[in-house]
Amino acid sequence: MPDDETRWLSEEEQRAWESIATLLFRLPGALETQLQRDSGLTLFEYMVLSYLSMMPDHTARMSELARLTNSSLSRLSNVVNRCERRGWITRRPDPEDARYTIASLSGEGYEQVVDAAPGHVEAVRHHVIDPLTPAQLRTITAAVDRMRPLLPNGELPRGRGC
Template identity: 55%
Template sequence: MADADRPTALAGDDLETWASLATVLEWLPPALDQQLLRDSGLTHFEYGILYALSEAPDHTLRMSVLADYANSSLSRLSRAATRLETKGWLRREPDPADGRYTLAILTGTGAEKVAQATPGHVATVHRLVLDQLTRAQTRQLREITRRIARAIRDDDGWDPASR
């Protein structure tokens, strides 16, 4: 559809669909944070950092790679890494292969924290999202979200690091 042919306001089904999605986008992150903070003392963002490191070879990633995984700027990631370092769950050190980079390394205590936090997080994801859908709907949701993510990624000027 050409830009000139696009509506200038949302209405009807388009408005209802957008409003439903916008509500989920606003409500889901605090709901995930609430459970993780209550049960594990982690935000969802911090859990994602620790989880990514727990799945990485040697529990280690370059900060720049971790920022990409977290869809985060390096400065936001660095602030979170500082909080996680203070708790002993992560450490940072120069990359011996290239000193221009910094490695994030999950500590043993951090691995224990991820293991402790994961069951409650998984239960919350199931309760709030997956258990609300049929198998067909979960496949549809996966395809829908992949299409939206692809459109965002391919949009001119999109740079998650600029957030």
């Protein structure tokens, strides 16, 4: 039963929320369709490979990759298993702390993400960047930066990749 204390959304807030929800549900599918068609990658596989490509020595702890991809270690492990079978990623115990596992992007994995990146960047441009003005992009960036501390997992790696 609704609580009398509930702060219901105004009409403008409801429109904003519906717009964000539409983006959250439709954009990943559009990006995944392009990646599957052009590179045989899921969006999640691409993000794992891309994050590793931006890391020093193309290496990260599995726990860090799980944080960056906002996934469980179990889900990440399944994807990394597929990538290992394809020769794109290798895993080994962390030499600094054997409780952790390190994932490293292989040369073949790096080539895979480099080959997939131009098509992915074009899809991002088509669906997100090109329809917006520079001022709208700055506004979105500022809004997301304001919300980011309230979301799990915080920052993403900064790099040239997309």
